[in-house]
Amino acid sequence: MPAGPPLSWRPQQSAGPASLRPGGTAATRADPVQLRLELLKDQPRARKVMETVVQIVEWNRQRDGRGLGLAYSDAFGTH
Structure with a gap:
């Protein structure tokens, strides 16, 4: 039997909209x-x-020609 991930994947909560950029x-x-x-x-x-x-x-x-993304999650009580 192939080994799978130890935990199932689930989306994380974030502080605000997912797609934000400077400006x-x-x-x-x-x-x-x-x-x-x-x-x-x-x-x-x-x-x-x-x-x-x-x-x-x-x-x-x-x-120039690049942007930054910003997200925050405190999943599982970590920062």
């Missing part, structure tokens, strides 16, 4: 970082994770 969403023109920070307002540890990632990747730096 805002097409629908809301909201800043994706600020949107997620607002969604995480009651979760200080999660906010710190997001703020640290934004700083490390230099979120606001212009990238």
Whole structure:
């Protein structure tokens, strides 16, 4: 019998819409970082994770022909 994955796959919850980029969403023109920070307002540890990632990747730096995606999940109680 072939070995399969130890757990079945299931989609993860994320903080906000799945497809956001620097400069805002097409629908809301909201800043994706600020949107997620607002969604995480009651979760200080999660906010710190997001703020640290934004700083490390230099979120606001212009990238010619490239974009960044941003998502957050605290599945299984981890960050």
